[in-house]
Amino acid sequence: MKFNQAKCEVLHLAHGNPRHKYRLGGEWVESSPEEKDLCMLVDKKLNMILQCMLAAQKANHILGCIRRIVASRSRAVILPLYSTLMRPHLEYCIQPWSPQHTDSMAV
Known part of the structure; x- marks a missing residue:
């Protein structure tokens, strides 16, 4: 399955989440509040x-x-x-x- 990298964002849940950074196809995925x-x-x-x-x-x-x-x-x-x-x-x-x-x- 192919993902549109421009539409992908990370939503960090939980209080003690270490907020890791993720990559998709070599590009960093942005975090969103x-x-x-x-x-x-x-x-x-x-x-x-x-x-x-x-x-x-x-x-x-x-x-x-x-x-x-x-x-x-x-x-x-x-x-x-x-x-x-x-x-x-x-x-x-x-x-x-x-x-x-x-x-x-x-x-």
Whole structure:
């Protein structure tokens, strides 16, 4: 299997990790503080707060678009738009996220 060297990065996990350097095809692989895989952002401490902040940011952006575009504020109009456009961003990859800190719950 061939790997794209430009897309490969190392994510060092665990507290006592010696942070070894790795090579791929003769070139050094860069280390990264967080990594995005399958549209899910995870940092070196396995915190999901970045993923939650990005999901909330996308949802707020979509909600702002709905408010600007739709003239009617009736429940019959807003609820299907919310369920179709905004809710999937908030529910994607929510299973591994468990709020461990109070600031995570506020997002």
